[in-house]
Amino acid sequence: MFVGSFDIDYFVLLAALLLIVGVSVTKFSSRLGMPSLVLFILVGMLIGSDGLGIIYFDNAEQAQLVGIIALVIILFEGGMQTKWSTIRQVVWPSVSLATAGVLLTSLIVGFTAHYIVGLPWIEALLLGAIVGSTDAAAVFASLKERNISTKVGATMEAESGTNDPMAVFLTLTFIELITLTEPNYWLLFSSFFWQMGIGLVIGLLLGKVASISINHINLDSSGLYPIFTLSFALLTYSAASLLNASGFLAVYVAALIIGNSELTYRHSIFRFNEGFAWMAQILMFIILGLLAFPEQILSASVIGSGLLLSAVLILVARPVATFLSTIGMKYTLNEKIFLSWAGLRGAVPIVLATFAISADVESGQMIFNVVFFIVLTSALIQGSSLSFVAKKLGLSGPKKETPHHSLELISIGKANAEIIEFKTDENTPIVGQKLQDIEFPDSVLVSAIVRDENLVTPYGETEIKEDDFLYILVSRKEKNKLRKMLKHKY
Structure with a gap:
């Protein structure tokens, strides 16, 4: 991973500097009106081999591992912060966006990618599937920093927390169609319902078990309770994944159950998860930035294809999917327009793009480069303008008030x-x-x-x-x- 003999002391120093830089850029991101994830990625690209050359990193499997663990932590923290009384009102629209919306988006982008990028049909549809879902890390981070109306904010959170199963299902399906000589179509189709159903059941079950366990175990130190809680997030993901169900969906559902239950050491648990989620986000996006080579990402072919596909995704695919997925549901025109614009892409598409590289898909590296460029475009254009668009559409929510005083709740x-x-x-x-x-x-x-x-x-x-x-x-x-x-x- 590191070029040459890298002394452990220098490694610790580098880790410290990266965390300091990561935390510092969050302050600059709010002043610049730019999502912090963009700056984290740029930090990774800057210190990578095509930048300052401090770290050379090109291992897609390791990036997958880091990305998945970080996404589990981020999803868990976001789900725990979500109030069920708010999310309950938007369950069905969110599920529709997370399933039908992702499918429609993937098909439109994939169809366009065939003609713009020149990929074979299956590989073009694979690219569409990879960028088909909104990203929980990007959405949760954006909503923390902005005042968006409760209804559309809850819809964005619920959609991003539940749409990963469809994106993962479509991505793995197209990879199998590419790599297997005789794929089992019935098994591929039925696996989606298995992933959703069993993921939901495991999330509900372990969420309830975690809530009861936290309140009834008597640990000697209060600092152990947040770790005990986080262990259930990892347990939930692994239990679901080992049963070939959706680990991300299970984690989000479990987090909803735990976060809306009476908890011992509630404040300590929430504050620990919030800080740990920020660290996971910093680490994940820097690692993903390291995995990208600017010389490839910023090549003329990738920029041209990426800009055209980004325009199709933002201005055509996402709006069509949003309006069709919410037919008959109680959303105003302005709310639908905002949901169309707020389809942020982030870590999930980049992590899914590493699947194509790991599976030795012929165009895997090109797909990764284009997806990476699309994510940067989405974060820069959509992420930076959320507050402005919400204000213009009359969807700015009440000001989020957080006390500046400090009093430890125990x-x-x-x-x-x-x-x-x-x-x-x-x-x-x-x-x-x-x-x-x-x-x-x-x-x-x-x-x-x-x-x-x-x-x-x-x-x-x-x-x-x-x-x-x-x-x-x-x-x-x-x-x-x-x-x-x-x-x-x-």
């Missing part, structure tokens, strides 16, 4: 108690009341209030106001009672 394992955070709004029953007049359960204590970025020390005469952040100490046995009282689900 679960006090041995004492069987937790400190939880709750933000009041106009519908919170206790707004306008004084603390001494609120009939909290006996074990409840409001420890701190943050109001307008200032710390307010609570006492009996303190009045609760709208948009207050309350930090409440509560025993676990009274947590459900407090939740019902506040009409808020933690």
